[in-house]
Amino acid sequence: MxxxxxxxxxxxxxxxxxxxxxxxxxxxxxxxxxxxxxxxxxxxxxxxxxxxxxxxxxxxxxxxxxxxxxxxxxxxxxxxxxxxxxxxxxxxxxxxxxxxxxxxxxxxxxxxxxxxxxxxxxxxxxxxxxxxxxxxxxxxxxxxxxxxxxxxxxxxxxxxxxxxxxxxxxxxxxxxxxxxxxxxxxxxxxxxxxxxxxDAELVARHIPEIAGAVYHGSDASLGDALRIGERLGAATAFLDAYQGHAALAMPSATLTGWATVMHGGVLVDRAGARFGNETTGYSEYAAQVLRHAGGEAWIVLDQRIHEACQEFQDYRDTVESGALRWAEDVESLATSIGADPAVLLETMSRARASAGGAADEFGRTHWEQPLEPPYAAVAVRPALFHTxxxxxxxxxxxxxxxxxxxxxxxxxxxxxxxxxxxxxxxxxxxxxxxxxxxxxxxxxxxxxxxxxxxxxxxxxxx
The missing domain is CATH 3.50.50.60 (FAD/NAD(P)-binding domain)
Structure with missing residues (x-):
């Protein structure tokens, strides 16, 4: 040139x-x-x-x-x-x-x-x-x-x-x-x-449904290109679009990963109840956790899933942070995470039946295998990853x-x-x-x- x-x-x-x-x-x-x-x-x-x-x-x-x-x-x-x-x-x-x-x-x-x-x-x-x-x-x-x-x-x-x-x-x-x-x-x-x-102001303006979530991304994502482009007369589109994630482990702020779910894990609210079909996707489920679980949930998994997720450095970081709580049975797990034992028992029973072929109340069809003891749970919060x-x-x-x-x-x-x-x-x-x-x-x-x-x-x- x-x-x-x-x-x-x-x-x-x-x-x-x-x-x-x-x-x-x-x-x-x-x-x-x-x-x-x-x-x-x-x-x-x-x-x-x-x-x-x-x-x-x-x-x-x-x-x-x-x-x-x-x-x-x-x-x-x-x-x-x-x-x-x-x-x-x-x-x-x-x-x-x-x-x-x-x-x-x-x-x-x-x-x-x-x-x-x-x-x-x-x-x-x-x-x-x-x-x-x-x-x-x-x-x-x-x-x-x-x-x-x-x-x-x-x-x-x-x-x-x-x-x-x-x-x-x-x-x-x-x-x-x-x-x-x-x-x-x-x-x-x-x-x-x-x-x-x-940029919290831009997020609140364009994507209010996720404005209450934790932001888990670079501090440099401040809309520089958007501002420059708009000054030059550029068209914009899909400003309400974003990637969320429903599995940011707390308090470590490490990514648990959705492989925990796709291998058969479930998300429950603080009481111990499921609130949707987790396999629809980790992005949209972030807003689901905000709406239906008050922004706090637990992923419940087992030893098989724990071993399968070792491929992910993020998951290993979560484990090393001490975020997982292990228990030999559902009642003990409920006590450990502060859930209602009766609610969690019912949730796990229904999930086991669905994983075995029964119709799931939320329409989930992908399970891999039923969860088996010992069980683990990790506290998660929804996060905004990027727009x-x-x-x-x-x-x-x-x-x-x-x-x-x-x-x-x-x-x-x-x-x-x-x-x-x-x-x-x-x-x-x-x-x-x-x-x-x-x-x-x-x-x-x-x-x-x-x-x-x-x-x-x-x-x-x-």
Whole structure:
């Protein structure tokens, strides 16, 4: 490109690093701007369970599992009751397998397919992750690849505070670092600063149903991209969308994980009664816990589930925190957690019957096996993990104006972009956070590289 400065400025060092790496692999120079100097261990990517859907990946094929982007999109349409942006969902589903294979082959990430349990809403096993099933392990290898690249510079701590555009598109960015403001010329910007979940005022305005929940995410998710985009006339969508989680262990504030439920565990309120079908999904169940359990609940599991969940570093952290309470029988467990023994006995009896094939009062059909003594319980509270709405983008991750036109050179990914989960929390599928974060960044880099190549060919032919 005929300008001074980097070919691409990336704001945000989570999923944005995937965009930086893909751009560098295609010969583009990149400047990454990140406000959190501890991003490698405390941004939302690092705090995730590192689940990346890949529809039709080689790991699926090796196991004889049939999957396709079309099937993935159908799952998204079903989970969101038709609210997902199907063009965007199709683009992300279409690139998902290529993305996870590129991350394994080009970045050296030790990815594998999760096969021990199904995530709610996915009709096929398609979530890929790294050992420990925690984002900081994934991000560690991504950061290593960034540091090894001669084409990527990282500016931290620094904040991208504005993007300057003219009639043709992006011309420069404004960066603040150490109290000093710097203007950097560039033709392209990827806004990858996540959403606005750390801004209590924005959450209360757009997502009041989850405003009373604990926030479990990066302090840097302050809506930077939303504010910049709106100043530039960008359209927004799904600002009420979010990922919640109903299984944040207390008082340790560690993630118990929904594998405890999908392997057969149940959630009960303080009295010891179930209050819904837990397998609908961990995101929407966060609001369910707020509404029906006063914001406090217990996950009840057994030794089999405890052992099965050891694959998750988050669960191991919860165990090490001392959050689990073990008991040899239901009555003792009720005493330990302060529940009504008669209520918990009735709950466990009905759950056992449902796990054995009887109709469940809440419609749950996935149990694996009945719970067996000894039992464990962990206190949980609902949490807001991240917002899922933001700037409207097209299938190339280009930010769109309110009239539907792309703003030249401006891209958005992850929580900065309007995602694929529809409204509220009910449309969230496992991976609906990382796939838009990584996938849109990947698509943005490829689109920019194609544009740069076409521009260079035009200049050469002039």
């Amino acid at each position: 005929s300008h001074d400065g980097p070919d691409l400025v990336v704001a945000g060092a989570g999923g944005g690093l995937i965009g930086a790496l893909r751009a560098a692999s295609l010969g583009l120079s990149v400047l990454v701007v990140e406000r959190n100097e501890h991003y490698a261990v405390s941004n939302n990517t690092a705090m995730s369970t590192a689940m990346l859907p890949g529809a039709g990946s080689r790991w699926q094929r090796e196991l004889g599992l049939e999957d396709s982007p079309e099937r993935f999109v159908a799952d998204l349409v079903a989970k969101t009751h038709g609210e997902t942006d199907e063009l965007l969902a199709g683009a992300l589903a279409g690139v998902s397998a290529r993305l996870v294979e590129w991350m394994a082959d080009d970045l050296g990430l030790p990815l594998s397919l999760v096969t021990d349990f199904p995530y709610p809403g996915h009709s096929q096993l398609r979530c890929h992750t790294v050992p420990g099933r925690i984002g900081r392990n994934l991000l560690r290898d991504v950061v290593r690849a960034v540091r090894d690249s001669d084409l990527i510079d990282v500016m931290v701590p620094a904040t991208l505070t504005d993007v300057v555009v003219d009639a043709a598109g992006v011309t420069e960015v404004v960066i603040t670092s150490g109290g000093r403001e710097e203007r950097v010329p560039t033709r392209a910007v990827l806004l990858a600063t996540n959403g606005f979940a750390a 899922q709405g933001g700037l409207r983008v097209d299938e190339h991750a280009r930010v769109l104006t309110r009239t539907g036109e792309p703003i030249g050179g401006l891209y958005a990914s992850g929580g900065a972009a309007a995602g694929i989960s529809g409204h509220g929390s009910g449309g969230y599928l496992a991976g609906n956070g990382l796939l838009p974060a990584f996938g849109l960044a990947f698509l943005a880099a490829e689109h920019l590289a194609d544009h740069a190549r076409a521009e260079q060919q035009t200049e050469d032919g002039a």
